[in-house]
Amino acid sequence: MMQQPTRQQAREFLRMLPYDAWLYAALMMPPKLIQKRSVKTLDDLELLLRPASNAIASVDLPLMCDWIEEKVGDVALAAQIRQEALTINGYKQQCQKAHEVLLLRIGALKKAAGVLDA
Amino acid sequence: MGVRSMGYAGEILHVDLSALKAEKIPTDSYVQWGGGNGLGTKLFWDFCKDKTIKDGRDEKNVVVVATSPLCGTATPSAGGRCEIVGVGFGHYPISWFTRSNIGGRFSSMMKYSGFDALVISGKASRPVWIEVTNGHVRFHDASLLWGKKARDTQLTILTQLDDKNNGWGWQPLPGKKESVAYSTQKPAVMAIGPAGENQVAHAALVHDAGNTSAQGGFAAVFGAKNLKAVSFFGTGYIELADPMAHVEARFRLKERYAPDPENPDLFQWGMLGRAAPINFAGSVSKNSRLQACVGCIMGCRVRYDVGYGNETKCQATAWYAAPAAHYYKGDEKKIGELALKMADYCNDIGINTYAFSSSVRWLEGLYHRGLLGKGKQIHTDLDFSKLGSEEFGFAFLDALAYKKDIGELFADGFVQGAIKAGLEEDYKNGLLNHPYWGLAEHGYDSRAEVEWGYASILTDRDINSHDFNAIFWAATLATLNGVPYRIDAKEVAQIVADKLKPYVKGPECMDYSDGNIYSDDVMQLLRWYIHYNRFWKNSALYCDLRWADLFDTNAKDNVGATADSEVGEQVFWNAVTGEGIEFTQGLEKGHRIYLLQNAIWALQGRHRDMVHFADYIYEKEIVETELPFFMWPCRDENGIWSYSDIRHRKIDKEKFEDFKTRFYKAEGLDEQTGWLTKQTALKYGLDFVIEELQEYDKLAG
Numbered sequence: 001m002m003q004q005p006t007r008q009q010a011r012e013f014l015r016m017l018p019y020d021a022w023l024y025a026a027l028m029m030p031p032k033l034i035q036k037r038s039v040k041t042l043d044d045l046e047l048l049l050r051p052a053s054n055a056i057a058s059v060d061l062p063l064m065c066d067w068i069e070e071k072v073g074d075v076a077l078a079a080q081i082r083q084e085a086l087t088i089n090g091y092k093q094q095c096q097k098a099h100e101v102l103l104l105r106i107g108a109l110k111k112a113a114g115v116l117d118a
Numbered sequence: 119m120g121v122r123s124m125g126y127a128g129e130i131l132h133v134d135l136s137a138l139k140a141e142k143i144p145t146d147s148y149v150q151w152g153g154g155n156g157l158g159t160k161l162f163w164d165f166c167k168d169k170t171i172k173d174g175r176d177e178k179n180v181v182v183v184a185t186s187p188l189c190g191t192a193t194p195s196a197g198g199r200c201e202i203v204g205v206g207f208g209h210y211p212i213s214w215f216t217r218s219n220i221g222g223r224f225s226s227m228m229k230y231s232g233f234d235a236l237v238i239s240g241k242a243s244r245p246v247w248i249e250v251t252n253g254h255v256r257f258h259d260a261s262l263l264w265g266k267k268a269r270d271t272q273l274t275i276l277t278q279l280d281d282k283n284n285g286w287g288w289q290p291l292p293g294k295k296e297s298v299a300y301s302t303q304k305p306a307v308m309a310i311g312p313a314g315e316n317q318v319a320h321a322a323l324v325h326d327a328g329n330t331s332a333q334g335g336f337a338a339v340f341g342a343k344n345l346k347a348v349s350f351f352g353t354g355y356i357e358l359a360d361p362m363a364h365v366e367a368r369f370r371l372k373e374r375y376a377p378d379p380e381n382p383d384l385f386q387w388g389m390l391g392r393a394a395p396i397n398f399a400g401s402v403s404k405n406s407r408l409q410a411c412v413g414c415i416m417g418c419r420v421r422y423d424v425g426y427g428n429e430t431k432c433q434a435t436a437w438y439a440a441p442a443a444h445y446y447k448g449d450e451k452k453i454g455e456l457a458l459k460m461a462d463y464c465n466d467i468g469i470n471t472y473a474f475s476s477s478v479r480w481l482e483g484l485y486h487r488g489l490l491g492k493g494k495q496i497h498t499d500l501d502f503s504k505l506g507s508e509e510f511g512f513a514f515l516d517a518l519a520y521k522k523d524i525g526e527l528f529a530d531g532f533v534q535g536a537i538k539a540g541l542e543e544d545y546k547n548g549l550l551n552h553p554y555w556g557l558a559e560h561g562y563d564s565r566a567e568v569e570w571g572y573a574s575i576l577t578d579r580d581i582n583s584h585d586f587n588a589i590f591w592a593a594t595l596a597t598l599n600g601v602p603y604r605i606d607a608k609e610v611a612q613i614v615a616d617k618l619k620p621y622v623k624g625p626e627c628m629d630y631s632d633g634n635i636y637s638d639d640v641m642q643l644l645r646w647y648i649h650y651n652r653f654w655k656n657s658a659l660y661c662d663l664r665w666a667d668l669f670d671t672n673a674k675d676n677v678g679a680t681a682d683s684e685v686g687e688q689v690f691w692n693a694v695t696g697e698g699i700e701f702t703q704g705l706e707k708g709h710r711i712y713l714l715q716n717a718i719w720a721l722q723g724r725h726r727d728m729v730h731f732a733d734y735i736y737e738k739e740i741v742e743t744e745l746p747f748f749m750w751p752c753r754d755e756n757g758i759w760s761y762s763d764i765r766h767r768k769i770d771k772e773k774f775e776d777f778k779t780r781f782y783k784a785e786g787l788d789e790q791t792g793w794l795t796k797q798t799a800l801k802y803g804l805d806f807v808i809e810e811l812q813e814y815d816k817l818a819g
Contacts, residue, residue, distance in 0.1 A: 032584065033396055033398060061746075109672075
C-alpha cells in the first residue's frame with residue numbers, strides 16, 4: 001500500500017516534465033511497426049503500458065522505474081512497481097502488473113490533487 | 119519495334135521534356151541489366167550527360183521509371199513493383215544518384231502499354247503531364263492541374279481520359295476502329311502533389327490511393343521538371359517463357375508458406391505469409407478488406423467502410439498516433455481516426471512521412487527547449503502546445519508541403535535546416551537522429567542492427583530492406599510477449615548462412631556480438647545483402663515486405679523460399695524470361711549494378727572519406743529506454759549461440775574504417791578512394807565507364 005500523497009505532491013507527480021526529463025519509449029505493433037513515443041507525464045506512461053490486442057509497450061522497465069523515482073519524483077510508485085511487477089516472470093506480465101499499479105496510483109494522485117479526468 | 123524478349127514489353131520510352139518529344143528505344147541491349155534498378159542505372163548512365171550534378175532538381179538530371187520482366191505477371195509479391203532512379207534530392211552533403219520504389223499497378227500498365235521503362239530528361243517550360251496509351255504518347259498542358267493535390271490530379275486525368283464522360287471509365291484506344299475503340303480498364307497515374315510542386319525534399323510521388331515513392335525526393339525532381347503526372351494505359355500482355363512452370367511454382371509456394379487467413383499468426387518467423395495488414399488503424403472499423411499490388415499473395419493495405427484511410431499503411435499511419443495519444447488522452451477511436459486521416463492527407467499532398475516522422479519528436483523537443491516558437495531561434499506560428507490535435511496535424515503538414523512557416527527552413531531536408539538554424543550540434547549528437555546521408559533513421563539503430571546501417575552508408579540512402587531485420591522482429595517480439603523462440607539462435611544462423619553461400623563460410627556471419635560486427639564474416643553478409651537488393655529486390659522487383667524469405671516457420675523445416683530450387687526468386691524469373699539463371703547469377707548481376715553506381719557516385723564527388731555515419735553513432739551508446747531488448751543471434755566466449763540484447767554499444771570508428779577497406783577490396787573498389795578501378799571495370803564488363811571516369815580523374819588504379 002503506497003502512502004497517500006499530499007495535494008502538492010500529487011500535483012508535482014502529475015505535471016508535464018521538462019524536455020530533458022522525458023522518457024523515450026515505443027509501441028511495437030506486429031508484424032513490424034514501431035511507433036516511438038516521448039513519455040512526458042505519468043498519464044503518457046499509462047497510455048503506453050495500457051494492454052492492447054495489437055500492440056505491446058516497448059520500454060526498459062528497470063530504467064522506467066528509475067525515471068519515475070528520479071524525474072517524476074514519485075519514490076513510492078517506483079518502489080511499488082519494482083516490488084510488484086519487476087519480481088514476476090515475463091516482460092509482458094511485468095508490463096501488465098506495472099500498468100495496474102500505475103493506474104491505481106494515478107487515480108489516487110488525481111483524487112489528492114483535485115484533478116478530474118476529462 | 120525491337121525484338122520482343124520474354125517478359126519484356128520490348129521498348130523503352132524516352133521523353134525529352136525540354137523539347138516535348140518522345141522516342142522509343144529497343145529494350146534488347148538493356149536486357150543484361152535485368153530491370154528496375156539495374157536497367158534504370160544503365161539508362162541513367164547513357165542518357166545523363168553530366169553526372170557531376172549534386173542536386174536532382176538540376177535540369178540535366180535524368181529520372182528513370184523502370185519495370186522488370188516480372189511486372190504485370192502473377193509472380194508472388196513481385197508483379198506490382200516499380201523502380202525509380204536518378205539523382206535524388208534531400209541527402210546531405212550531396213544528393214546522390216539514388217533509388218526509390220512504388221507499388222500498385224503502375225508498372226503493369228506501363229508494360230501493358232508497351233514499355234519496360236520511362237526515361238525522363240530535360241525540363242518542360244510550363245507544367246505538363248504525359249499520357250501514354252498503347253504506345254501513343256501525348257504531352258498535355260498541366261496548368262490547370264498545378265496546385266491540385268495528388269488524388270484530385272489523378273481523378274481529373276482519369277476523367278479527362280474518359281472521353282465519353284459516361285462515368286464507366288471507357289478509355290479510347292488510338293488507332294482502333296470505332297467498334298473496338300474502347301477499353302473498360304483504368305489508366306495508372308503517378309502524380310505529384312503540392313509538396314512535389316514546391317520541390318521539398320520530403321515530397322513523394324503518389325499512385326492510386328496509397329502507393330508512394332517517397333525516399334529519394336523524386337517528387338521534388340518531377341516538380342523541378344514541371345512534370346505533374348504520368349499516365350499509362352494499355353491492353354497488352356506479358357508473354358511468359360514457361361507459364362506452366364510459373365503456375366506450378368506459385369502453387370508450391372502457397373503449399374509451403376501460405377498462412378491461415380482466418381487465424382493470422384502474429385508471431386510467425388519469416389517474410390512470406392507474414393500477417394497483414396501493416397498499419398495503425400486502432401479500432402476505426404472492423405468492416406474492411408485487404409488490398410494488394412498486382413500479383414501479391416498477401417496484401418498489406420486495407421480498404422475501410424469509414425471513408426478515409428483507404429490503402430494507407432505503415433509509418434504513414436503511425437507517425438501522428440503518438441502525439442495524438444498524448445493530446446487526446448488515449449481516446450482510441452479518435453487516435454485511430456486521426457492516424458488514418460493524417461495518412462490520407464500525407465498521400466494527398468504527396469509527402470514522405472519517414473522523412474519527418476522522427477523529426478516531429480525533435481521539433482517538439484525544440485519547442486520545449488525554448489528554441490522553437492514565436493520569436494524564438496526558429497520562429498513559427500504553429501502552436502506546438504497543440505501537437506497531437508487534428509488542427510495542428512493538418513497545419514504542420516501544410517507548412518511542410520507548401521514550404522510555409524518552418525516548412526521553408528526544412529525544405530531541403532531536416533539536417534540542412536538544422537544547420538541553417540544553428541543547430542548542427544543536434545545532428546551530431548543524435549537528438550536529430552539522421553545517421554546516414556542526412557536521412558532519418560528507419561527505426562533500426564545502426565549501432566545495433568549493423569547490416570542496415572552499413573548498407574545504408576555504403577550505398578546512397580536508408581536501405582529500407584528487411585531481409586535480416588525479420589530476425590530482430592521475430593526474436594524481439596517473442597521476448598517482449600514471453601512466447602517461445604520458434605527457431606533457436608544456432609539454427610536460424612545456420613539456415614541463413616546456408617542461404618548466403620558461397621558468400622559466407624558459415625553461421626558466424628549472423629553473430630552480431632560486439633567482437634564480431636567488424637569481421638570478414640559480417641562483411642560478406644553485407645556484400646550478399648547489397649547484391650541481393652540491387653538485383654533480386656530492386657531490379658527483379660521482389661517486394662521488400664515478402665522477400666528475402668530466409669527462414670520461415672510456415673514451412674516444416676523452417677527454411678525460407680529464397681534461393682530454393684523449386685520456389686526461389688530465380689524459379690519465377692526463369693519461368694518468365696526463359697534465361698535459366700542460377701540464384702547466384704542474380705547476385706553477380708547485383709554486384710555489377712552496384713559497381714556501376716559507384717562510378718556515378720564518384721563522378722558526383724564521393725570519396726571514401728565522406729562515407730561515414732553521423733558523429734553520434736561513434737560517440738554515444740544507444741538510448742536504452744526505447745527498446746527494452748534488441749534481440750539478435752550471438753555467440754558467447756565459448757561459442758554458444760543465444761539471442762542476446764545488442765543495444766549497449768556504439769560503432770568503433772577505426773574498426774569501421776578497417777571494415778570499409780576490406781569491403782572495398784572484396785568488391786573490387788579502390789581501398790584508398792572507394793572508386794572503381796580500371797581492372798574491375800574491365801572484369802565486370804563496365805568498360806564503357808572508363809573514358810568518362812578518366813576525364814574527371816575518378817578512375818582508380
